[in-house]
Amino acid sequence: MPAAANVAKSLAKIIGLPEPKTQDEILRTFKIAGLAVINACIFYNVVAPIHNLPNLEKLKKQQHITWKKTLETSFDSILRIDYEAVFEIAKDIVSELPNSPKVEQALEDAVNFAAEVSSSRALLRHDLMGRIYHQLLFKKYAKHLATYYTSVPAAWLLSHIAIETPKSDFERVLWSDLSSISELRIIDPACGSGTLLSASYRTIQDLYTTECAEQEVQPDLVALHQTLLENVIWGLDVLSYALHMAVATLALHNPDSPFKQSNLYTTPLGVFGKPFLGSLELLNKNELPIVGTLAGEKYGVERVNLSKTKIQSIEVGSNKWDLVIMNPPFARSCVDNLLFGSIEDPKQRSALLQRYNSLISESNLQGIGHAGLAAMFVALAIKLAKNRGRLALVLPKVSLMGESWNAIRELLLSETDVDYIILSDESQAYNFSENTDLSETLLVATKKQSEKGEEPHKCVVTILKKKPRNEFEARILASILTKVWKSINTNDLHDIYDNESANPFVIKIGGEEIGEAFAVSKELLEYNIDSWTPLFAFTSSELNKLTYDILNRSTILLGKKQKVFRFPLAETQEMAEVGPDAKQIYTNFDPVNTTTSIPAFWGRQEEEVQSMNLEPNKFLRPKGNKTSVDNTLKQKSHLIIAQRLRSNTAHTLAGYIDKEILSNEWWTVIPNDKLKTKEGDPIPSKDACKIWTLWVNSMLGVLVYMAHREETMGGWIQMKKASLQRMPILDLRKLTRTQIDSLVELFHDMKSEKLDRLGNQFKEASKNDNLRSNLDVRLLKIITGKEVSREDLEPVYTLLASEVRFSSG
Secondary structure, rough: OOOOOOOOOHHHHHOOOOOOOHHHHHHHHHHEEEEEHHHHHHHHHOOOOHOOOOOOHHHHHHHOOOHEEEEEEHHHHHOOOHHHHHHHHHHHHHHOOOOHHHHHHHHHHHHHHHHHHHHHHHHHHHHHHHHHHHOOOOOHHHHHHHHOOOOOHHHHHHHHHHHHHOOOHHOOOOOOHHHHHHOOEEEOOOOOOOOHHHHHHHHHHHHHHHHHHHHOOOOOOHHHHHHHHHHHHHEEEHHHHHHHEEEHHHHOOOOOOOOOOOOOOOOOOOEEOOOEEEEHHHHHHEEOOOOOOOOOOEEEEEEEEOOOOOOOOEEOOOEEEEEEEEEEOOOOOOOOOOOOOOOOOOHHHHHHHHHHHHHHHHHOOOOOOOHOHHHHHHHHHHHHEEEEEEEEEEHHHHHHHHHHHHHHHHHHHHHHHEEHHHHEEEOOEEOEEEOOOOOOEEEEEEEEEOOOOOOOOOEEEEEEEEOOHHHHHHHHHHHHHHHHHHHHHOOOOOOOOOOOOOOOOEEEEEOOOEEEEEEHHHHHHOOOOOOOOHHHOOHHHHHHHHHHHHHHHHHEEEEOOEEEEOEEEEEHHHHEEEEEHHHHHHEEEEEOOOOOEEEEEEEOOOOHOOOOOOOOOEEEOOOOOHHHHHHHHOOOOEEEOOOOOOOOOOOOEEEEEEEEEOOOOOHHHHHHHHEEEEOOOOHHHHHHHHHHHHHOHHHHHHHHHHOOOOEEOOOEOOOOOOHHHHHHEOOHHHOHHHHHEEEEEHHHHHHOOOOOHHHHHHHHOOOOOOOOHHHHHHHHHHHHHHOOOOHHHHHHHHHHHHHHHHHHO
């Protein structure tokens, strides 16, 4: 299809997308071009009556012309009046299309769909085009930019709690007074098609109309529209067409209201004499300048209006914004080089990577490079927000737990008070963006005024079993959470970690329980700075409290009488060394099927890891540097612990191999050779490996492992080396010789038993004796010296069985 490919190439240039090379990309280019035409038709239908222009169908009938000619004529007419941002691209697209029956039919379908949408004011306000646009972006292009469309309910929830929660600069606003509203400044430095800005617009409109009604004042929605678009709302993005959609979306909130200009700007991403990283350049400057020239043309920030666009420098300023709201791109450096992967020229990409690293250094953000662009945008948000200003962010969930995000968590706690952490534990819906499977979080924080006289501050952690489905539910949830925030910052009623009698707040909408909320003090966030996962490892707050007690007190309360069981724990790194990562294995060895002197356990095939006793399934052939190979070989072990897994399909978390091995998907854990029992007797390395295999696979071990995970996509989790080193395991140094021997005997009794998936193990154990309960009961008896029964463990099994990550991933 050479003709179609040529047309698609021209259309991609008009829209601002990379040249399509595959058939799938060519098709997506045509779809996005069609979306631009539909968007223009919708806008034309809305504004044509204001300017006494004929509707599209009438014009076609009057002049007896094709749909292609009808749209060209209509768009020409409206462009003579204004609205360049919406109609110039659409006109160029239509002009580029060939004259053919298929094109005519496609354009007629576009016009009809636009007529249906524009007849509904509700649909006009829902950023429908932005939603479709993000769905249509090239998979590769969207992946490299990591641009995700925030769902409308999530955007409404985020904007409402950010603006309506007390103790921010929004408290100074008189919501019925337009002059007071006009002093607000809201910015999204990565605004895409404007979903979060649109939600902020609607939140302010709601507050304005409500306050006007209470004050018995007639609201002026035309003046409000002008105030918000000309003064209050600002947006920046590197995608020109997305900005065009954003300005159209905002304009359609009140299409009858003219406004002089918007504050939406396209920021350059690329090399224009020198590399430029879009709005991230604001990390070490307050102005975005005209960055240079290329082939005689100026390149710089471009203001996107309904009328003429203009290249100019803009003053953005730091410590000035009442609200910084965004869903920043998540792109990062990893094995397939996602960072700036949308830039096809390797020299340009290299220059951008160098600028990225230098910007990190210039901004004193060393240590966040591996976290990627999102981490830098969080730092930018903190810089932009004024004292008592708010940050409202959609972030990858790994930001709460990842080692590469440590510096950002420290920055958040030093510069802001974290108000909300909102998580979704809805099955197969751990995200708040519509076109990703990544686990995400909504985070709201308030820039601190000063460190002097700082008041105690608590964060509302919310774990949703069901996300709001629409704007109405989002507003209800926002109202509930705002009340919870007020409550937890005045009493300890929901402070489940610092008040033993506290309970979580159960969130209900329409009588249906959709989640829980509880308080976490700033001191706890600081204490757990390496990872906040232990504070919300599970959907159930009861499980979270149990896990917290295990990690911090080495105790668990079990049974109806709440019997106290104590056991000795210590960090893995105190008693063992954690072996090589996958990169080190692949650098030094090739996996082979022929027998060598280096056995390995390769991969994580479900059928091969259903018992605790495993067999080598590969051999390794050394390659490369001999010193590096020899050093890696010293890290062989009998014990392996999962580096990554799917929690809903996992049967075990650790395995024992009778021969010392290496692995590409499992951490080897090498016991210290000086481990001794309580009496001072040496503990053989094999015995230590057998006991720790038991421990990690026990109920207690599962709770601890899950509290140290990094979560990328729901049940798809990782155990990073640093996390495993910190993870508590059974302290063999506090056990007697008799306890050690009994645990080794238990391992031999259980080692070859075939275990079901973890979720099924817990479900069965909550009803009947099984392998799971046998392991846990015997292990607890040995390490605590107390009698324990399956019935004592039953409530915990029931909670674990209902955990979505074990039941459905």
